[in-house]
Amino acid sequence: MDLQSSETADMQIVTVNEARIDAAVAIRFKDRMREVTGTGAPHVILDLAQVDFIDSSGLGAIVAAMKQLGATRRLDLAGLSANVDRVFRLTRMDSVFTIHDDVAQAQAVYAG
């Protein structure tokens, strides 16, 4: 599970360099997220622009990754493809996460 992280003072961007977050990799994704977001910025943006498939196991792992951040840090999502967006809308999880069109939009929201 290839995750790449970059960080500024109050924002961490975690880029998923994978095409799928599915049942075969959901646990690895959750564990890798725990590693890369162990300490850090109050806002974490998960960049899903390269992901074209998420199933219910992948969705559960993203929810778990948000819970791992605790009460004071937030996990936002960015760059959802149509297939990924469908999963969040169908399950109403789009009401739980703040979803940005892309990383640039998230950066604009949290700048300053």
Place this chain on the structure above:
Amino acid sequence: MPESFRLEFPSEELAVRRALERLRHWLLAAGWDGAVPGKVELVLGEVLNNVVEHAYDGKMDGLIVLSCRARGAGLAFDVKDAGREMPGLALPKRRPAKLDCALDDLPEGGFGWFMVHELTEDLAYHRVAGRNALTFSVIPDDQR
């Protein structure tokens, strides 16, 4: 392009991935575009991983048979396995996850069958001669 698709594969997550990939190629070659291939992959991913995890309980030598053919405006699917029956010999209910709760209580599972119900028509389950058979259709949004 043949009008139907049939694939047999073992009850294992990476075999499911390969089956989904072959099905997607068949759908694209058969002229299905727009949202249909994505919806089909989501539904079949849930259904097939359920067979792997629950019907075969993680045992990787079970057989899964997936068939698909064009029917009416959409696609008719048939998934068979020789694993354990569905609890109560019935499909899991169409039940959305409860999200009006504290962050820590948000569900990390239970989304799969709800999405399958939402994205399919004529979803039916039968247990015949020690085998599970799940049938359903996926129809383009503008034909539903």
